[in-house]
Amino acid sequence: xxxxxxxxxxxxxxxxxxxxxxxxxxxxxxxxxxxxxxxxxxxxxxxxxxxxxxxxxxxxxxxxxxxxxxxxxxxxxxxxxxxxxxxxxxxxxxxxxxxxxxxxxxxxxxxxxxxxxxxxxxxxxxxxxxxxxxxxxxxxxxxxxxxxxxxxxxxxxxxxxxxxxxxxxxxxxxxxxxxxxxxxxxxxxxxxxxxxxxxxxxxxxxxxxxxxxxxxxxxxxxxxxxxxxxxxxxxxxxxxxxxxxxxxxxxxxxxxxxxxxxxxxxxxxxxxxxxxxxxxxxxxxxxxxxxxxxxxxxxxxxxxxxxxxxxxxxxxxxxxxxxxxxxxxxxxxxxxxxxxxxxxxxxxxxxxxxxxxxxxxxxxxxxxxxxxxxxxxxxxxxxxxxxx
Numbered sequence: 023x024x025x026x027x028x029x030x031x032x033x034x035x036x037x038x039x040x041x042x043x044x045x046x047x048x049x050x051x052x053x054x055x056x057x058x059x060x061x062x063x064x065x066x067x068x069x070x071x072x073x074x075x076x077x078x079x080x081x082x083x084x085x086x087x088x089x090x091x092x093x094x095x096x097x098x099x100x101x102x103x104x105x106x107x108x109x110x111x112x113x114x115x116x117x118x119x120x121x122x123x124x125x126x127x128x129x130x131x132x133x134x135x136x137x138x139x140x141x142x143x144x145x146x147x148x149x150x151x152x153x154x155x156x157x158x159x160x161x162x163x164x165x166x167x168x169x170x171x172x173x174x175x176x177x178x179x180x181x182x183x184x185x186x187x188x189x190x191x192x193x194x195x196x197x198x199x200x201x202x203x204x205x206x207x208x209x210x211x212x213x214x215x216x217x218x219x220x221x222x223x224x225x226x227x228x229x230x231x232x233x234x235x236x237x238x239x240x241x242x243x244x245x246x247x248x249x250x251x252x253x254x255x256x257x258x259x260x261x262x263x264x265x266x267x268x269x270x271x272x273x274x275x276x277x278x279x280x281x282x283x284x285x286x287x288x289x290x291x292x293x294x295x296x297x298x299x300x301x302x303x304x305x306x307x308x309x310x311x312x313x314x315x316x317x318x319x320x321x322x323x324x325x326x327x328x329x330x331x332x333x334x335x336x337x338x339x340x341x342x343x344x345x346x347x348x349x350x351x352x353x354x355x356x357x358x359x360x361x362x363x364x365x366x367x368x369x370x371x372x373x374x375x376x377x378x379x380x381x382x383x384x385x386x387x388x389x390x391x392x393x394x395x396x397x398x399x400x401x402x403x404x405x406x407x408x409x410x
Contacts, residue, residue, distance in 0.1 A: 027110035029299040031212050037175035040159075040203055041168045051174045052114040056121060058171040063164075063268060064125045064157045068092035070394035072131035073226075074233060074334065088233050088382040091131070094225060095124050101221035101283065102214075105313070108287045109294070111214050119180035119218040126153030126393040129398040130347040137351040145383040148192035153391055154181050156195040159202070161388055179205045180215030184222075186311065194384070209306045213290075216305075216313035220286050223315075227300075227326055228279045235271060242271060248329055249322035254278050285319045350402045351390065357405060358386045364405060365389060 026032055033050040046054050059065055060331040071091035089097075099120040106116035123168070127150045135150050142148040155178060159170040182188060182196060188207040192200065200207060210216070231251070234240055245251045254277040258270055265273065290313050297312070299305050305312060315323060334340065358365055359382065362373035369389050376382040 024107070024110055026112060028381060029213060029302060029305050030111045031115050031176055031214055031302045032112070035302070039172050039174055041172045043167075043172065050114055052112065052118050052177065054178045055171070055173045055234075056118040058173065058372060059118060059121045059125070059158070062125070062157075062162050062171060064162060064392065065095075065121070067392065067394050068095055068124065068127070070396050071127055071129055072134070072395055074131065074230060074340070087236055088230050091124055091127055096220045097220065097225040097229060098123065102218045103220060104283060105217045105286055105290075106214055109213070109290055110315075111217060115176055115180070115212070116214040116217045116221075118173075118177050119184055119215050119222055122154060122158065122177065122181050123184060123222060124150065124154070124216055125157050125181075126150040126155070128153075129393045129395045130344075130351070130352075133279075133344045133347055134391075137348045138355070138387060139352065141338060141351070141355045142383065142387055145380045145387075146370060148391070149193040149196070150386065151181065151185070152193035152195035152199075152243075155199045156388070159199050161392070175203065175205070176212060176214075178203065180211055180218060182214040183207060183209075183211035184219040184385075186210070190305070206306070210308055210311060211306065212302050213313055214307045219311075220313050220315070223323070224279065224282045224286070227274060227282065227323060227330075230273055230330055230334060231278070231367070232271075234330065237334075239337045240329075240333045241340075242267075242274075244333070245329075249325055249355050250278055250281055250319070251275075251326065254281070282319070282323070282349050284314070285316050286313065289314060289316045347395075347398075350398060350406075353406045354398065354402060355386060355390055358389065359383060362386075 031052075033052065036051045038051075045051075049057070069090055069092040071085055073089040073091050073094045099117045102116040102120040103113045105111075105115045128138050128148075130137075135148065138148040157170070158173050158178070158181070162170050165172065168201065178199065182199070182205045187209060188196065192207070196207075199205070211219075231245070242255060246255060251274070254274040256272070257277060258265065258273045262270070262273065293312050297308070299308070299312075314320070358373075360371055362382070364370075365386075369385065373382055373385050378383060390398075
């Protein structure tokens with residue numbers, strides 16, 4: 023195993039857990055965190071949650087090939103381990119944060135998040151990062167000694183701050199956790215958490231191109247004028263003239279993936295060599311993130327994101343589905359809020375004991391946000407459509 027850099031997070035320096043536990047005999051603190059996340063109910067539910075296309079979408083077998091929130095998460099974790107390893111960071115912590123980063127996503131992806139954010143506006147709002155913290159500190163209830171997963175401070179910090187310092191009014195779920203244990207929200211996160219954030223960008227910019235092509239929302243010819251992507255296809259055509267179309271697509275997008283990963287590593291190596299941080303706290307105290315794309319590639323990625331926004335995320339067929347699933351949540355949330363007797367037993371009993379409207383709304387949110395796509399659709403069919 024390669025020795026960790028001085029600016030990496032070292033297991034012996036972990037700030038520990040909110041609930042003290044004896045150390046594991048065979049696993050580091052972050053290996054233990056990773057394993058708890060993988061074994062959590064919230065992680066398993068990601069397999070039936072939207073990435074871009076609703077989980078049941080697709081014509082016949084084609085829908086089986088689209089990314090779900092789970093397969094996206096696994097790809098992010100793989101990229102995070104690669105980058106962290108190249109920079110001599112703690113790969114276990116980077117992987118742990120990557121595996122946890124989307125635990126708080128509701129059904130139907132960002133569309134579901136937008137819908138629940140609007141519905142929860144009178145009750146403190148909704149944010150999937152904050153909800154992930156609520157899951158790992160409160161909602162997972164499998165252990166005898168504590169609610170949640172009792173993750174280390176570094177893992178919680180990474181979930182909270184992997185996209186950068188948190189400023190302004192805090193989502194209530196984040197404020198609750200931060201009141202229990204100060205996550206130093208004003209500062210940068212660890213380098214490992216920053217790696218997880220960049221790995222998220224690399225993964226979705228790569229796989230959304232794959233899924234958009236498979237869905238027929240655009241073609242390889244449409245990508246020819248885009249930076250990074252056009253040259254990648256041209257290089258494949260030069261090296262492998264007449265290549266089978268499927269192989270040509272994979273070869274080209276594999277190169278796009280490589281360009282992004284190699285750029286992040288090169289930029290980080292240069293900045294780390296110049297700044298010479300001596301500890302993980304030096305990384306946290308820096309003016310801005312140290313793990314990021316180069317400025318030229320960042321501009322190229324903005325062009326790719328703009329293309330995906332217009333041709334994929336706002337494609338007519340996707341917009342129709344967005345409208346449909348937003349209405350489902352707009353129907354389900356107030357129904358459970360006004361009629362908690364419609365909730366399953368354990369949720370119903372808890373809701374009936376709550377007289378405060380905000381607390382009841384937050385309990386209903388926990389239930390709805392935890393739904394998979396298919397369960398939300400089935401519940402809507404069971405509870406709403408017969409009335410219609």
